[in-house]
Amino acid sequence: MRELLNDFIKGLWRYNPTFRLVIGMCPTLAVTNMARNGLAMGLATTFTLVSSSLIVSTIRRLIPKEIRIPSFIVIIATFVTIVDYYLKAKFPEISKALGPYVPLIIVNCLILGRQEAFASKNPTHRALADALGMGLGFTLALISLGMIREFLGMGSIFGYKVMFPNFRPWAIMVSPPGAFISLGIMLGVVNMIDRLRRRTNKE
Amino acid sequence: MKELILIFISAVLINNFVLKFFLGICPFLGVSDRLRSAISMGFATTFVMSITAPVAWAIKHLVLDRLGLPFLQYVCFIIVIASLVQFVEMFIKRFFPVLNQAMGIYLPLITTNCAILFMALYLVLHEYSLLESIIFGFSSGCGFTLAIAIMAGIREEIKFSDVPQCLRGAGITLITAGILALIFVGFSGLIQVR
Numbered sequence: 001m002r003e004l005l006n007d008f009i010k011g012l013w014r015y016n017p018t019f020r021l022v023i024g025m026c027p028t029l030a031v032t033n034m035a036r037n038g039l040a041m042g043l044a045t046t047f048t049l050v051s052s053s054l055i056v057s058t059i060r061r062l063i064p065k066e067i068r069i070p071s072f073i074v075i076i077a078t079f080v081t082i083v084d085y086y087l088k089a090k091f092p093e094i095s096k097a098l099g100p101y102v103p104l105i106i107v108n109c110l111i112l113g114r115q116e117a118f119a120s121k122n123p124t125h126r127a128l129a130d131a132l133g134m135g136l137g138f139t140l141a142l143i144s145l146g147m148i149r150e151f152l153g154m155g156s157i158f159g160y161k162v163m164f165p166n167f168r169p170w171a172i173m174v175s176p177p178g179a180f181i182s183l184g185i186m187l188g189v190v191n192m193i194d195r196l197r198r199r200t201n202k203e
Numbered sequence: 204m205k206e207l208i209l210i211f212i213s214a215v216l217i218n219n220f221v222l223k224f225f226l227g228i229c230p231f232l233g234v235s236d237r238l239r240s241a242i243s244m245g246f247a248t249t250f251v252m253s254i255t256a257p258v259a260w261a262i263k264h265l266v267l268d269r270l271g272l273p274f275l276q277y278v279c280f281i282i283v284i285a286s287l288v289q290f291v292e293m294f295i296k297r298f299f300p301v302l303n304q305a306m307g308i309y310l311p312l313i314t315t316n317c318a319i320l321f322m323a324l325y326l327v328l329h330e331y332s333l334l335e336s337i338i339f340g341f342s343s344g345c346g347f348t349l350a351i352a353i354m355a356g357i358r359e360e361i362k363f364s365d366v367p368q369c370l371r372g373a374g375i376t377l378i379t380a381g382i383l384a385l386i387f388v389g390f391s392g393l394i395q396v397r
Contacts, residue, residue, distance in 0.1 A: 022232070022373045023229070025225070025229060025232065026225050026226055026227075026228050026229075026317045029225040030224065030225040069285075070282065070285055070286075073281050073282070074278060074281075074282065077277045077278040077281050077282075078278060080277060081274060081277050081278065084277070085274065100324050100325065100328070103277050103320065103324055104317045104320060104321060106277060106281055106320065107281070107316070107317040107320050108317075109229055172385075175388065176222060176225065176384045176388070177381045177382070177384040177385040177388060178381070179225065179381070180377050180380045180384055181377070181382075183377050184370070184373075184374050184375065184376070184377030184379075184380075185374075185378065187370075187373055187374040187377065188367070188369045188370040188374040191368075191369035191370070191374065192369040195368075195369065
């Protein structure tokens with residue numbers, strides 16, 4: 001039980017895909033101009049990650065070692081197609097906002113990396129816990145980055161106005177350069193918190 | 204002719220894959236610490252992109268559309284890209300050993316470079332003709348090479364400067380990329396892109 005919990009927890013902070021491992025950067029930067037888009041992308045990625053981890057870890061002994069990467073990619077691509085058609089049918093507005101970044105979940109290195117490093121080597125229940133933790137960590141990172149950018153760039157959070165009326169938005173925060181700069185500063189802040197924590201633990 | 208030149212300029216400067224669409228960030232952050240390896244990576248990507256573009260066009264228009272299987276598009280594209288990269292790697296190893304030394308280890312990495320898949324989807328979405336697709340593939344690769352080469356040049360200088368401890372590594376690279384993207388925003392009024 002403790003092992004399962006550990007597999008789940010590690011994705012949230014210690015091995016957070018965005019802040020610690022720095023993988024899966026393309027969607028992180030591209031869709032976080034609004035908190036809502038970040039949430040949708042996070043959930044879509046989590047669904048793909050959990051389902052493909054489930055399949056991969058279940059049939060891990062059947063996949064020949066030489067063609068494991070192509071097999072993983074085909075499994076992932078199938079689930080991404082499902083997500084894409086679901087979003088198009090149920091949430092056309094979000095599907096439009098995410099645009100071509102939904103199919104790009106296929107080549108998100110986070111998903112392929114977890115299949116290769118974890119799901120293909122571990123039993124199903126552990127792979128499931130790992131995928132859920134990693135997916136949740138990724139979603140939280142996307143939401144927090146999206147909230148900061150939306151707050152500074154449009155003066156709102158999840159579409160609700162929160163700033164005083166004559167606040168002038170920083171248009172740069174919702175455009176591409178703002179994505180790079182705010183993520184860079186966030187990585188710095190996370191590193192700083194981690195160092196402070198380590199120092200207090202030592203004392 | 205004018206159309207083709209416009210596609211080239213817009214893909215290299217205005218809609219730069221790395222700085223506008225955030226594609227290929229993993230190699231952009233990972234391989235850009237030395238100018239030499241950055242340029243090799245850029246050439247390898249350009250090469251694969253120029254080949255993928257017409258193949259993706261052919262699959263979409265000659266196979267999937269005729270058979271009425273649009274939902275297989277993602278699966279087909281990714282399989283074709285993965286096998287194409289493998290094939291190109293074998294071909295280069297056999298016939299161009301010098302080229303293989305220059306970009307050998309970077310070729311397999313390109314399979315999971317999101318820029319390639321995005322380019323294939325983009326040219327389908329915008330209904331480019333075959334010739335336009337080839338030009339678009341080539342020029343997107345050029346844009347990627349340009350961005351990663353500039354970045355590597357800057358990072359070689361950053362090595363000698365005093366960066367705050369917590370920003371070292373990915374942090375300072377992302378902030379630098381942000382400033383670079385800010386510069387490229389300046390090109391955005393250059394031409395009207397359809």
